[in-house]
Amino acid sequence: xxxxxxxxxxxxxxxxxxxxxxxxxxxxxxxxxxxxxxxxxxxxxxxxxxxxxxxxxxxxxxxxxxxxxxxxxxxxxxxxxxxxxxxxxxxxxxxxxxxxxxxxxxxxxxxxxxxxxxxxxxxxxx
Amino acid sequence: xxxxxxxxxxxxxxxxxxxxxxxxxxxxxxxxxxxxxxxxxxxxxxxxxxxxxxxxxxxxxxxxxxxxxxxxxxxxxxxxxxxxxxxxxxxxxxxxxxxxxxxxxxxxxxxxxxxxxxxxxxxxxx
Numbered sequence: 667x668x669x670x671x672x673x674x675x676x677x678x679x680x681x682x683x684x685x686x687x688x689x690x691x692x693x694x695x696x697x698x699x700x701x702x703x704x705x706x707x708x709x710x711x712x713x714x715x716x717x718x719x720x721x722x723x724x725x726x727x728x729x730x731x732x733x734x735x736x737x738x739x740x741x742x743x744x745x746x747x748x749x750x751x752x753x754x755x756x757x758x759x760x761x762x763x764x765x766x767x768x769x770x771x772x773x774x775x776x777x778x779x780x781x782x783x784x785x786x787x788x789x790x791x792x
Numbered sequence: 793x794x795x796x797x798x799x800x801x802x803x804x805x806x807x808x809x810x811x812x813x814x815x816x817x818x819x820x821x822x823x824x825x826x827x828x829x830x831x832x833x834x835x836x837x838x839x840x841x842x843x844x845x846x847x848x849x850x851x852x853x854x855x856x857x858x859x860x861x862x863x864x865x866x867x868x869x870x871x872x873x874x875x876x877x878x879x880x881x882x883x884x885x886x887x888x889x890x891x892x893x894x895x896x897x898x899x900x901x902x903x904x905x906x907x908x909x910x911x912x913x914x915x916x917x918x
Contacts, residue, residue: 708906726902776852780834
């Protein structure tokens with residue numbers, strides 16, 4: 667089956683400009699440290715969203731394994747991702763959670779397709 | 793190491809109310825069908841964001857494997873997730889992409905920790 671163009675007319679760019687960076691960080695926490703880990707991570711998320719190059723910093727837990735925490739970090743560009751790693755709140759978080767993790771965290775990098783603009787990705791921290 | 797409460801004071805609820813539903817859908821597309829798949833998926837994402845119970849509908853591609861597409865769907869509650877599956881745009885998308893996938897798609901369900909309110913998750917489609 668080919669794509670019915672009349673059903674799916676594309677009116678804008680199909681992708682972001684390619685500068686934006688979406689990172690999923692998978693953390694497997696020692697189960698008994700999960701609440702502490704989440705508390706430290708929420709504080710880091712709030713501080714990170716105040717960085718000019720950070721569009722999102724979501725924290726979610728896997729319903730199948732609540733000790734599996736995923737951070738979704740969205741940066742305006744590579745420089746913003748580098749700048750994040752140089753902030754005091756990142757350093758505090760990294761050191762605070764170091765012994766709460768059951769194993770080293772893993773990350774995967776993605777490119778944004780939709781929303782198609784930075785504005786569509788901007789989170790409103792609350 | 794215990795959590796230094798003075799460094800990480802929690803001023804709000806640590807978690808969402810538990811009603812919100814975050815779903816990651818992993819799709820492995822036949823590589824030669826990737827553009828068609830993304831076109832159909834972006835149209836579905838835009839239509840889905842117009843549903844009252846859909847807070848986000850992101851589309852991203854894995855930098856390590858561009859034929860690996862991840863949809864991040866955020867629903868206000870279970871009813872909203874059910875309602876999404878009953879929309880015409882979902883049915884069209886499902887049927888359109890059926891033979892573009894290399895294998896059945898897989899999904900994982902998550903609970904929101906941060907942002908702590910529905911408003912913090914709301915996407916502004918563009």
